């Protein structure tokens with residue numbers, strides 16, 4: 001249910017209250033709330049809320065949004081006779097760069113190998129994406145940060161993983177489900193997944209996956225997406241009959257593709273589309289993908305920068321098994337998911353909880 005999009009702004013400082021009790025200071029409040037949440041998760045609050053699928057689900061993402069708001073919301077839900085409530089997804093900072101600098105990865109063990117330079121990739125064996133059936137593999141040991149993403153090398157998600165964790169080993173997964181499970185089974189340390197795009201809007205399926213899995217949002221990263229039209233060497237764009245790509249990429253290049261008069265076909269990821277054309281030597285098919293994908297799969301760039309809006313940004317979430325405890329010296333973004341049972345004005349009442357406390361919401365989904 002997408003109902004509004006509010007601009008981000010400053011929020012009030014965290015109130016040192018948890019569940020009606022006054023804490024000694026804001027840090028204590030943050031810690032209390034985090035443990036309460038972990039407990040709540042263990043007791044299956046998330047599973048319960050997921051069972052109430054018939055209720056509307058509201059994901060609220062606020063900058064500087066307060067953990068104590070959960071308590072407030074729960075109370076409010078009680079007041080209006082609602083059973084609904086909620087799971088907090090994260091305490092993620094909007095400032096990934098700053099956050100990253102403080103992460104333990106910087107000090108961990110031997111330096112992680114950087115992602116293979118693009119120029120070397122053509123001659124390398126490209127890793128096969130993990131699929132759900134591969135997940136029985138034992139976890140690898142070592143101190144490298146391994147980051148799962150959906151797609152094959154050259155996908156934008158791989159670039160987002162490298163931006164979020166610069167020295168990581170990016171692990172391709174054939175489906176988002178496999179990326180989530182790879183983290184849950186300790187095969188990798190983190191997952192990075194696209195959640196919304198400035199042109200294409202929310203990626204709804206990934207919101208659902210966040211609810212179904214018990215991973216925590218620990219950060220976010222924004223990636224400028226620059227699409228190219230790729231084809232086999234020697235092919236002209238006028239020869240193309242169809243173009244394949246990720247549905248978001250096709251949507252973001254709608255004008256160009258309509259002008260070309262080609263059929264459009266959706267596949268799992270942009271780089272996968274490029275790989276498919278190369279593997280099957282399809283002269284009548286183009287792919288919307290990155291320049292890096294062209295390089296990896298030996299395709300040519302037939303058109304460059306074909307997105308409808310040059311300012312095309314995708315927001316990716318960084319997911320981990322453990323939550324981070326939000327700090328109190330600057331605002332943190334928090335996502336809250338809650339359900340409300342049918343009734344007049346229930347949404348209005350829930351949102352009033354935020355409005356009355358001057359909490360800015362960055363997104364209501």
Ligand SMILES: O=C(O)C(=O)Cc1ccccc1
Nearest residue numbers: 155156157246248249269270
């Ligand atoms: O398919 C990809 O390369 C992805 O990472 C998903 C995606 C698709 C389009 C824009 C941003 C991310």
